[in-house]
Amino acid sequence: MTIWDSMMNQKRELLLNTALDLFYYKGINSIGINEIIKVSGVAKKTLYSHFNGKNDLIMAVLNQRHQVFIKWLEDKLSRPGSDHELIDCLFESLQSWFDGNEQALGSFGGCFFINTSAEFSNQESDISHYCRYHKEQVRQLIQSKLNFKSPDLLNAICLLKEGAITTAYLTGESIEAIQSSKNVLHKIVC
Template identity: 30%
Template sequence: MVTAATRPPTDARERILSTSYDLFVQQGVRAVGVNEIIATAGVAKATFYHHFPSKDDLVLAFFERRQQLFTVGYLAAECERRADTPRGQLLAIFDIFDEWFHAPDFAGCPYIRALLETGPRHTIGAAALLYLDDIRSSVEKAATAMGLTNPEDFSYCWLILMQGAIVSGVGIDSGSSSRIKRLGEHLIGLHTPAEARTIS
């Protein structure tokens, strides 16, 4: 759905990053080796290490690119395009997920996979946690704008729904997003102040 082809390679560093982007998304950061990236990108080993002193440096650059292209450039932009209220934008996430899950190249979330592969104490796992928490923080801001009770608790619960939908969508249930969207509506109701529920 969102590949590195969005930004055509213009130099060696970009070729390496673009190549690794697609490989990491499809196979995970642990499964892809430096030699495979070098061969696929068509660069010399010395060139690779000139731009990325280690594979971890490349993975961190990949995480940043993933945020630019997918989290912000696609997911957040699509939520804003599809709805004009914080509530509508939050629920739109699961409609977008449904389309993503049914895409032929869907392979799950690179951040979740990297965290599970490396653990939270590893440089890569810790970085993945930061990107996931950035998503949670955006949800917390939306919850605050909606006037929900305990926006922080809501954001953690919402992130659980998002992550659960993605993990389930990988192979257990491609329709998980529509099911979890109903849980999202229930979660919003649980965090809606009693007086607001009475008014509505």
């Protein structure tokens, strides 16, 4: 790799990180290309040498966040042996994220994929498809870690996980949602 290639890769990463930060905390539709260029300090020509337009940038940001989240979740769920431990680990990891203690995910601003899909009404768009893909990948990861292969248990875990994330984002109160979710799921696993 040449020095030029390395610089271009660094600028692409800077654009992705800046766009993710702005999109995540301010919303995708409220952020334009010019603001991303201004905040990142990268030239417009450089942005367009990496991305065909805003939708291409959005897709790249979604992919980046997906990769980070899946790696984080995989790491968190690698230790539990029993389904009880898996449930505790999952929801305690979520609580840690809500509390701002998960450096890999940054400050909590809700689920980027739920937030993004809420901004795009066309369910057939590439953006909506990617948001659903992310949720399915998370679901498959959780399923792969379960010992008890029950569709009902998997559905309950995924629904309660999404509910806890949404509750934490909307109310700022998550401890009760996390504890209630764990209690319900432990009763199902028994």
